[in-house]
Each structure stands twice: as C-alpha cells, then as structure tokens.
Amino acid sequence: MVVAIDGPAGAGKSSVARAVARALGFTYLNSGSMYRAVGLLTLRDGGAASEHAEKLDIELGDRVLVNGEDVTETLREPEVSEAASRVATNDRVRSALADKQRELLGDGDWVVEGRDIGTVVAPGAPVKIFLTASPEERARRRAAELGTDVDTVLRDQALRDAQDEGRAHSPLRMAPGAVSLDTTGVTLDDVVQRIVGLVHEAS
Numbered sequence: 439m440v441v442a443i444d445g446p447a448g449a450g451k452s453s454v455a456r457a458v459a460r461a462l463g464f465t466y467l468n469s470g471s472m473y474r475a476v477g478l479l480t481l482r483d484g485g486a487a488s489e490h491a492e493k494l495d496i497e498l499g500d501r502v503l504v505n506g507e508d509v510t511e512t513l514r515e516p517e518v519s520e521a522a523s524r525v526a527t528n529d530r531v532r533s534a535l536a537d538k539q540r541e542l543l544g545d546g547d548w549v550v551e552g553r554d555i556g557t558v559v560a561p562g563a564p565v566k567i568f569l570t571a572s573p574e575e576r577a578r579r580r581a582a583e584l585g586t587d588v589d590t591v592l593r594d595q596a597l598r599d600a601q602d603e604g605r606a607h608s609p610l611r612m613a614p615g616a617v618s619l620d621t622t623g624v625t626l627d628d629v630v631q632r633i634v635g636l637v638h639e640a641s
C-alpha cells in the first residue's frame with residue numbers, strides 16, 4: 439500500500455515520512471530528491487530539464503546517487519532548491535518523474551513524500567496526509583537545518599511557496615480525501631502515531 443504525505447517545504451514531511459516508514463516497515467521515497475536531481479543536472483550541464491528528467495539515472499536510499507555520483511549534500515544547497523522549484527513548473531519534467539514514481543510504487547509498501555503524491559502520482563492511496571505548519575515554524579526548522587538566519591529563509595520560502603502553489607501543472611493542493619495535520623507545536627512522535635493509526639484503520 440501507499441501512504442502519501444504532501445505539503446509545503448518545512449512542514450516536517452521528511453522527518454515524519456521517514457519515521458512512519460520505519461514504524462511500519464515500509465520503504466521511504468522522497469520524490470523531491472528527483473526534482474532536486476533534475477535541477478542540479480540542469481544547472482550543471484545546461485540543456486532541457488525535461489531531457490534530464492526523462493533520462494534520469496538516480497538511486498534513492500540513505501545516500502542519493504545521480505549517474506553513480508553521490509550528490510546527497512549537494513542536493514540540499516540553496517541554488518539546487520531554487521533550480522528544483524523552477525524545473526518543477528515544467529509539465530514534461532513532472533510527467534516524466536511522476537511516471538518513474540508510479541513505476542516504483544507499483545510494487546510493495548511505501549511512504550512517499552512530495553507535493554502531488556495524493557493528487558497526481560497516487561490518487562488511489564488509501565492514506566493521504568497533507569502536512570502543514572505555520573510559515574514561521576517552517577522557516578525556523580529550515581534555518582536550523584541550513585545554519586542560516588530565519589528572515590532569509592522566510593523570504594525564500596514565501597517565493598518558493600508561491601511558485602509551488604501557483605504553477606499551472608500539479609500545483610501544491612490538498613488531495614480529496616486527505617487528512618490535514620498541522621505540525622506546529624506538535625511533537626514528531628505524536629504526528630507519527632497519528633499517521634500510523636490511520637494506516638492501521640485503512641488496512
């Protein structure tokens with residue numbers, strides 16, 4: 439089965455999705471890494487983002503390998519985040535990556551995090567979560583992770599939110615039937631327990 443976890447950057451998706459996967463013994467998939475990889479290749483090599491997406495050679499695990507190169511840390515750099523958000527507005531990139539994700543999800547049990555998993559990639563997922571947190575809380579978490587100041591993150595975050603929510607193709611939206619969870623001031627453990635409970639109810 440597929441557990442889809444969508445929501446804006448900094449809502450806590452990665453920590454939550456990883457912990458839910460561990461608790462359930464499901465495989466974790468971070469779909470954002472694919473957009474980041476396409477962003478990185480487009481920045482580095484130029485050319486059409488859609489071609490990079492269609493030919494993407496990526497291994498996703500504790501480390502992320504693109505064309506055999508370990509790019510785990512590089513993918514988190516601010517320029518790569520910006521490039522990822524940009525290539526994510528391209529419908530050919532989105533359909534190529536969604537196809538790759540559907541292929542993976544066809545077999546086994548998964549916890550997948552992204553922006554369009556419940557709406558586009560796996561609308562039939564029995565458990566769909568829309569994770570949110572206040573903009574200030576999201577910026578605080580990102581700033582702590584990146585070691586930068588909150589105001590800069592808050593500004594970049596507002597730009598990226600507008601891009602993710604405003605794009606014509608698969609904008610960030612809560613999927614029909616999704617459960618909305620606000621993680622502001624809630625412990626990771628409580629959020630994880632809530633989702634694990636929903637999965638048990640659904641299975």
Ligand code: DC
Pocket residue numbers: 447469470471473474519522523524526551552553554555598602
């Ligand atoms: O979750 P993240 O920050 O690693 O995602 C990087 C970018 O990719 C972000 O701008 C949103 C985009 N993205 C997307 O459009 N659809 C997804 N399923 C996952 C990420």
